[in-house]
């Protein structure tokens with residue numbers, strides 16, 4: 001039954017972590033904060049079909065500073081030629097981060113508490129030399145990725 005499937009799927013995510021279900025960074029549609037929002041770029045952004053777009057500081061893809069929501073573009077006058085940075089500065093959607101080895105049940109709890117159901121995934125870079133740890137972005141994860149994982153559980157019922 002579907003109910004059994006969902007129950008089994010929910011138990012199965014207990015053993016999984018964020019990196020098992022995230023969208024890898026090379027497949028993430030992101031924008032530099034310097035992007036000018038004119039008729040052409042707005043159309044390109046809308047065509048991608050995503051609801052939320054991570055925005056990075058120009059020249060440093062590892063430094064995501066804002067989230068652009070596609071719905072924020074609806075009231076924009078393309079002739080104003082605002083930059084992504086200006087529009088993001090107006091809306092100030094918070095950027096959430098999660099470590100790549102976070103268990104999925106923890107992330108599910110965090111998503112249930114908050115409103116923004118998307119997090120940037122970061123990985124700790126090993127520094128053997130005793131210096132401060134540094135991080136690199138490795139992907140994005142959304143509530144949808146967890147739900148997908150729950151629903152794809154396979155049951156061997158013989």
Ligand code: ADP
Nearest residue numbers: 023027028029050051052053140141142144145
């Ligand atoms: P959307 O509403 O944009 O479709 P969902 O939360 O429904 O986003 O997620 C659907 C899939 O798209 C998930 O696998 C998620 O990781 C991925 N995703 C979400 N935003 C982006 C983005 N900006 N670039 C690439 N993949 C994304």
